[in-house]
Amino acid sequence: MDKERISPRQLTFLVISFTIGSWIVLPSGIEAWQNLWLIMFLSLGQGLGFAYLALLLFRRHPGKTLFEIHEIVYGPLFGKLFSLLFLWFFLQTGAGALAVFVTLLKTTVFTTTPDLALLIPWVIIVVYGCRRGIEVIARSNEPLVLATIGLIIASVFLVLNIFERENLLPLFNLPLSAVLWNSLGIAVFPFGQNVLFLMLLPKVNQPQKVMGAVFRGMVLAGLLLSLLQFLAVGVLGKVGELFVFPTYEFYRMINIGEVLTRLELIPLLNFLTMGFIKIMLCVYTMAVGTAQLFNLRAVQPLFFPLGILILLLTRQIYPSISLHLQYIKDVQPYFGLFFCLLLPLLTLGMSFLRGGPQREMAS
Amino acid sequence: MTKANDAGRRRLWWKKSLWLLLLFIMVFTSGCWDRRELENLAVVLGMGLNHTPGGEGYEVSFQIVRAAQIKSPGVSSGGGEKMRPFWILRSSGPTVFEAIRNATFQSSRRLFLSHSQVLVINEAVAREGLTPALDFFIRDHEPRLSLWLLLTAEDPVQIFDASAGLEMVSSQAISDLLQQYHLTSKIRPVRLAEYVRLIMAKTTANTLPVIRTIENAGKKEFYFEGTGVIKGDKLVGFLDPIETRGLLWVLGEVQGGVITFDVPGKKGKATLEIFTSSSTVTVQVKADKIHVKIEVQVRSGLGNQTTYTDLSTPDQFKKLETRQAEVIKGEIEAALAKAREYGADIFGFGQQLYGHDNRAWQRLAADWERHFREATVEIKVKAVLVELGLTTRPVLD
Structure with a gap:
């Protein structure tokens, strides 16, 4: 189990799909809709900052997961407490993605299908994927990410006839406070959620390449999302902020000579795969974390109960899309900041205060 | 030794076949939860919006295709009465959505709105404000944003009832006609998407084409004339x-x-x-x-x-x-x-x-x-x- 290894390249791909994950269908920072593609760069900068801090932590404690670092830094009791908090964070991230995709499917394609009929197969596949291990997830993720990149690049050509430059204007019409708030919203979701990878970094076979791999993944994901957002604004204009799922609506607008229309299901399927990877990573990480928290020897038996847990809690945590939207807008920036910046920063600070022998091992 | 190996391999083969069989059964016996078969659907080509005679709610009218009649035009031999290739239905309710659902009191098949092409709005509705009337068409996943919007002073049913000229169904004829507006450039065709885009621009006023019926050799036909000006979401006047x-x-x-x-x-x-x-x-x-x-x-x-x-x-x-x-x-x-x-x-x-x-x-x-x-x-x-x-x-x- 522990002998599983992924390459830095696979890590990059995992970061891309985890970042694109559910943001692509339910974006944060929607009030800044028209300028979102620009604000994305600001958020990417902040997100890279968060990631740098987290990676510094990994550098000080190479080969250790976040939970192991917690125990080293805070001692067994408080360490476990912090780890427990993060377990909740992973659960909520996974449940959020699951809720988004179930709602998307319910409002667009499977209108009268009950939630459970969608959730159960979904969770079965997630558990199955997790049981196969991170190597398999990482390997199967590669073609999926390539397909997503291909799709987003192809959309540039599909919307040439309906893209209007005027829709992009005005470029800067928001007060500074709104720009900062919305950029923070995007910095924590999707970029900040990458803090989850602290649990997986020890599995990378070339630890010295980890930082580059993570950064490359985040930048690439940021560029892709910004490009997609740029196209969506150019096509939908200001109307885009009206929609719950703007990206879906964007693909609905494609119309080439009345022949190539109604393509929305193809991107939908593609984004579903990104969502799968994201949820799978969340469940996988939760299992690894739980095993370490309770000093269990095997991770394998945990996937199924955790799958059931996420299945049961998704609708408890996100009962409706309107609450979900409000959560993303008003709560998530604080919540995310706590987990993506404050806690890693605190741990890093404590780790420096404690000093210790780890320093020599950092290269 | 080899015998045990053989038995193991055979068991594995059985196991694999069983899984494969299960997979086959799963793929070929499953269906969609909410599938809708064509013969159970009433395909709506055009919709009309009016106030109920009482004034409170909305009356929605539908032009529904009779697919069988379209397939075999002119096959009326044998003395059977030839039906028109469409059916016009009226239904009312306090909101547009409820009015549409209430149509199932009369229609044996469920209305399917994805193929509707035109939405004819009575001027009285437009004078009162279009936002409550159009909300459903924007919110629901079935109607498309490519719907053409039209204004009329008459009951929308009159428009659907008019002769479709060379086409089978007048909604189709209207949609085709709007797309050749450039032959005169005296009509401004507006899709629902364009309407929404302009109304969200706040300061910009919308315009919608006006349609009416005329009498021609004892037959009713529809006719485009001028444009309605929608300020905010209310009709305020006309352009010739x-x-x-x-x-x-x-x-x-x-x-x-x-x-x-x-x-x-x-x-x-x-x-x-x-x-x-x-x-x-x-x-x-x-x-x-x-x-x-x-x-x-x-x-x-x-x-x-x-x-x-x-x-x-x-x-x-x-x-x-x-x-x-x-x-x-x-x-x-x-x-x-x-x-x-x-x-x-x-x-x-x-x-x-x-x-x-x-x-x-x-x-x-x-x-x-x-x-x-x-x-x-x-x-x-x-x-x-x-x-x-x-x-x-x-x-x-």
Whole structure:
């Protein structure tokens, strides 16, 4: 189990799909809709900052997961407490993605299908994927990410006839406070959620390449999302902020000579795969974390109960899309900041205060 | 040793086959949860919106295709009565959605709205505000944003009931007709998506084409005439066909059509065919006064003349070009005068300002009606005559 290894390249791909994950269908920072593609760069900068801090932590404690670092830094009791908090964070991230995709499917394609009929197969596949291990997830993720990149690049050509430059204007019409708030919203979701990878970094076979791999993944994901957002604004204009799922609506607008229309299901399927990877990573990480928290020897038996847990809690945590939207807008920036910046920063600070022998091992 | 291995392999083979079988069963026996078969659907091509006779709720009318009748047109032999290829249904309810669902009291099949092409709205509904009436069509996943919007003073059922001309169903005919608006450029076709885009621009007023029925040889037929002006989401007035083209010139949407005027200095008329046109609108704000510059460029050709003079000389061309520019300028001015009268920014000057000088827009948007009325507008038309047709002078001059 522990002998599983992924390459830095696979890590990059995992970061891309985890970042694109559910943001692509339910974006944060929607009030800044028209300028979102620009604000994305600001958020990417902040997100890279968060990631740098987290990676510094990994550098000080190479080969250790976040939970192991917690125990080293805070001692067994408080360490476990912090780890427990993060377990909740992973659960909520996974449940959020699951809720988004179930709602998307319910409002667009499977209108009268009950939630459970969608959730159960979904969770079965997630558990199955997790049981196969991170190597398999990482390997199967590669073609999926390539397909997503291909799709987003192809959309540039599909919307040439309906893209209007005027829709992009005005470029800067928001007060500074709104720009900062919305950029923070995007910095924590999707970029900040990458803090989850602290649990997986020890599995990378070339630890010295980890930082580059993570950064490359985040930048690439940021560029892709910004490009997609740029196209969506150019096509939908200001109307885009009206929609719950703007990206879906964007693909609905494609119309080439009345022949190539109604393509929305193809991107939908593609984004579903990104969502799968994201949820799978969340469940996988939760299992690894739980095993370490309770000093269990095997991770394998945990996937199924955790799958059931996420299945049961998704609708408890996100009962409706309107609450979900409000959560993303008003709560998530604080919540995310706590987990993506404050806690890693605190741990890093404590780790420096404690000093210790780890320093020599950092290269 | 080998025997045990063999048995193990066989067991594995059995296990694999069983899984494969299960997979097959899963793939081939599953169906969609909420599948809808074609024979259980009533495919709606056109919808109409009206108030209920009592006044409170909405009455929605539907034009539903009878697919069987379309497949075999004219097969009425055997004495059987030939049905029209569509069925018109009315249904009412306190909201549009409920009215649509109430249609199942009469229709044996569930209404399927994804293929509907036109939405005909009664003027009374439009006068009261379109937002509550159109919310369903934007929110629900079934109707598409490519729906054509139309206004009518009559009951929408009258429009659906009218003869469809060469088509089978009038909704189809209307949709086809709107897409060739460029033959006259005196209609401005508007899709639901465009309506939503403009209404979200806040300062811009919408326009919707007006349709009505006329009597022709004892048969009812539909007819397009003019444009309704929607300020905010309420109908405030109308433009006639010429004013509509004035609007289209400014929007750069004139992609064809003909233009007729008296030949300068001669007795008789000339009709020019418009090939292409383009427009540039610039809006500037100086000391909270709005100055608009409209530049229109037109390419056209001589299509018809009723004078006996040779109009093909460069000298005559020059005169025709100048006259044509004046006529176009007149059309734009007529549209502008109406728009000022209604206080409705149908040209999207505000939207232009929103994009290029957002600070000024934010300052002026609250009182846009007044600013729009007081704006100084400078119109420049550059008309170029490029073609003659197949002849030079008229046969007798």
